[in-house]
Amino acid sequence: MKINIFFNVYILLLLIALPGTAFSQSADFTIQDVKFESQGITLAGSILKPEKAFAAVVIVHGSDPVKREMEFAKRLAKEGIAVLTYDKRGVGESGGVYVGPSVGTNNIDTANLNLLAQDADAAVKTFRTYLKDKIPMGLLGFSQAGWIIPIAAGKNSQIRFMVLFSCPTITTLEQLRFQFYTNGNNNFWENHTDADAIEHTRNDPDRYQFAATDPKAYLNTLSIPGLWLFGEKDIQIPVKLCIEQLNAFKAQGKPFEYTFFSKLGHNTSFTDDPAPVDIAIQWIKQKAVSDRGN
Template structure:
């Protein structure tokens, strides 16, 4: 992804999540739903993302385009938190990131049970009902991305697959529309035939769409 973005004229700093790959620190988890997405870990990862932004800025020439954050899945919670911590972040690009709280997402994910044909046998109404009423398997304070997003005024694009069984896309896009109605510069693009994976390995279309959005935004900023 980083190499592809670079070929499109977009400078990138990418790194392994703490405790993974070549990054130091301790990886939280690995069990989904434990301390992997509790508020302490998400805030820690948001601070990492903020510091990565500062590091990239330190390596760029004096004249450069706007700095943004791009991420997948869990980034739906991390990037908004990081953007509230670092005012140098001017835009967000989030692939398959939920706009529901961490506990709501877990209820949905446990309901779908990784069944790739889930949406062939279940309805949006059934999924929402389950998310409202299912007891939580883990006890920690939920992180709701709408809290951070309601405080931000930078543009953001969310990219979703219509057959996602990890992030509840119907609710997420509904919440985005509510934020847009409040005047927030957020938008989304839905690819109906894709699932949670909206990266290169699934289809080049979402990534190409994201690059076009970034270049359009950067061009507008340059004109100003």
């Protein structure tokens, strides 16, 4: 909990210190439907563009068959962040095939994650053509996006920051080990310790045999700022193990930050608690100011 408190104090001090003009907010934004090509198929989405945007993000999906995240995008646009959100491959108006959804299928194999990263990369390139100002652009995503965003960020130097809600820093196989261990039990943490979870995640036999994707291999090559937001009661990813790995990156000088919320689970982005999204917005504002100063 101390991490969360110190992070929030840092954000408040930052807002006092930085010029007020950097944080102009406007409820006025336009919405424009767009289509773009990626790996031989057409993806459909919407661009939300505030009158005076200070930063831009492309939203990257979790593992479910998700259409464009319009309500979430509107919340960001009202704060001065331009957004491109699109229907996931094979969902809604987007072409292609949605892979999944069963646990252990090729939904999280390397080929599918790379394909989804190419979709995110194509979205960034498309979005840039619609923005008049060269404002900093980043990727923001949920859950499965923890494997997709680092791959996409390594492909495209236009990506200047990343925000990851409940996203793993462990391999795909390790995540499955933990998910099978918790077995959807919302009371899991009442009877287990972090040490139990970490030991099981590292050593439990795999139920599926496929090449694992390790986000650390891609994060190791990145120097852009990143913010991870975790719920301490998560039963999809072992948060303390993910934080342990982020601390190792921080010790190497990587500009990676994180905060966690003691009462939240895997769903840190779509919750009645506004704090995770509010913190993410303020963090993006701070990074946008820093990026423009370089």
